[in-house]
Amino acid sequence: MLKGMFVVPDPGRLRLRSASRSVLGIGLAVLVVALTGHPLPAVITGGLAALLALFTVTDATVRGQAMTTALLPAAGLPVLALAAGLHDQPLLRDLSFLAVASAGVYVRRWGPRGHALGVFAFMTFFVAQFLHTVPAQLPGLYSAVLLAVLASSAVRFGLWCYERRLAPPAAPALPAGTGLARTTTRQAVQVAVAGALALALGQLLSQERWYWAVGAAWWIFVNTASRGETLVRGFRRVLGTVVGIAVGLLVAVPVHGAAAPTAALVAVCVFGIFYTAAVSYSWMMFFVTVMVSMLYGLLGVLDPGLLALRLAETGVGALGAVIAVALVLPVTTHATTDAWIQQALRCVHRCTAEAAARLAGSTTADPAPHVTELAALLGRVRMSVAPLVHPLSPMRARKARARQVLALLDDCAREARGLAAVAADPAASHDARLAAACSRVEAAVLALASPDGVLAPASAQGLAVAIPAQRQHPGADAALTHLHGLERALTDLATPLRTSPRAPLVAA
Incomplete structure (x- = not known):
């Protein structure tokens, strides 16, 4: 398992660079x-502030990242x-913690900046419980946070700013709803309920360390959108904690706080943390x-x-978290x-x-950005179906269906990448056969579109290109x-997408 983790593809060595830079900055x-x-205590607080500044700030541009980083102390x-x-x-403290937790989720509606500020605010309250902070310590903690953010920013935006040479990352998102249909609003309510349950049960276990339960419940909701995603994330959190505690017994206890090790x-x-x-x-x-x-x-504790x-x-x-996501405004x-x-x-x-x-x-048409967007969207699909393809999932029919959908979507992505590569070749040509093939692809997509999500007419116009004459060219053959x-992948997708999720899967 450990070997598999470190051979996961790392395009551009971005994870390696991020992890190395974070060690240096922190x-x-x-x-x-x-x-x-x-x-x-102030040193630990400063280290956490630096870690959060490097971990949570994910704006698409360096300028946006710098602005969000500058706003972190104002939130924390x-x-x-x-x-x-x-x-x-205790009573006011607990109610305030739940309010901060709920607000920290609600502000995600404002994108990466809202997410970063919400995390920083929540974790600031959390670390105050971890260190039993009292008002007399505030001046020292304030200066520690400011110094740490400045030092980590000097590394991120000065010494090692590799983002300036990279294109902004794709950040796919589902259309926002209104009211309780909006993901951030719904999850803010769920987090308030989950936090209250965790707080009450956590205090039954310990009057000193109860905040760990609230923190665990809160973090499980990060980057999840459905009941199944939350359940899988909760399982993975517990699994990682169990293994980490076992290693902690073998490593941390014998070290016993010695500074250098x-x-x-x-x-x-x-x-x-950053690499994985x-x-x-x-x-x-x-x-x-x-x-x-x-x-x-x-x-020393x-x-x-x-x-x-x-x-x-x-x-x-x-x-x-499991109880809240299952009973409060659940999304399947x-x-x-x-x-x-x-x-x-x-x-x-x-594309x-x-x-x-x-x-x-056309000299202005460019499918490449859509290929990048498609890769990011497939990542979201994989995250969403993770509960169905999990080894412990008992629903065999749905597991097989989900795996078939993933395989066919991967086929679509592969063919889209190949098509974009052909289109990017200035020597590639076009013949009339492409018009018919494009029309069939369009029809296949429209057939799979949900009834309330029919493609806008304007988006389909690009496929109806006028072909003045028939020509033969290797580029056209590759595109075909x-x-x-x-067309084959989209047609095959109709079987798993248009039949009951619980029905036995029939091969296309």
Whole structure:
């Protein structure tokens, strides 16, 4: 399993660069805070602030990333003051924590910036509970946060700003609804319920470490959109925590807070968090758990009983999330998956239209951006169907259906990439056969479109290109091959998409 993790494709070595830069940025932040005479709690707070600044800020442009990073203290420092001020008022503290948790999810409606600010605010309240922060500590913690954000920003935007040479990443999203139909509004309500359940059960386990349950429930809702996604994420969080605690017993307990080995192991954990976050939530949680174990050892409070309590609190938080997502405004895996599939099919349509126009002689048509968008959408489809294809899923018919859909969508993506490559060749030509093939692809997409999501007429116009004369050319033959492949894949998709999810799967 570990070997498989480190051979996962890393195009452009982006994960490697992100993880390496994060170790450097967080290490510099911790060093600056420590050298300026701050006590250990402030150093830990500064390190967390740097980690969040590097981990959560994902705006599409460097300018946007810099602006979001600059806003992080404005979101976190007032929350830190609130948490410290309510330290001795448990009821108000608990209600405020739930309000911050719910608001941290609600602000995701404003995209990556809202997500980053919401995470920073929530984690600031969380770390105040972790360190038992009181008002007298606020000046030191404020300066630690500001210094850490500045130091990590010097690395991200100065010393190692590789994003300036990269195209903005694709960020697919489903159309936003209104009211409780909007994902962020619905999840804000679910998080409030899940947090309340986790808080109540967590305090039954421990009056000192209850906040771990709330944190576990809150993080399970990140990057999920359906009931099934949330269940799988909860399972993966618990799995990563179990393995991390086992390693913590073997590593963190013997180290017992010794400065040099703790710093080295925390650096390894930071690298692991950033390197695995995009591909495995379980491995990310493993590294988070080991890192937290090392920090507890640094604070001098680590023992096997504390690690066992950490596991119990995580389980309670996952249970709260499962109950909330199952009973409060639930959204089924099928509904979410179908919405992402429809988005992917429309993207196939746009890619085909642009390629056809390019082959017909248009100098402005370009299918390449749609190929990139399609890859991102297929990633969302895979995430959505993860509950159905999970090894522990008992629904064999739905599992087989989901796997067939994924395979056929992968075929579509492969043919779309090939078609775009042919269209990009300036020597490629066009003949009248392409018009008929493009029309059949368009018809296949329209046949798969949901009744309430028919393609707009304007989006289909690109396929109806005028062909002045019939010509033969190898470029046209290659394009036809890809168009025929697309047509076959789209036609075969009708079987799994247009029959009952529970019906036995019949081969196309």
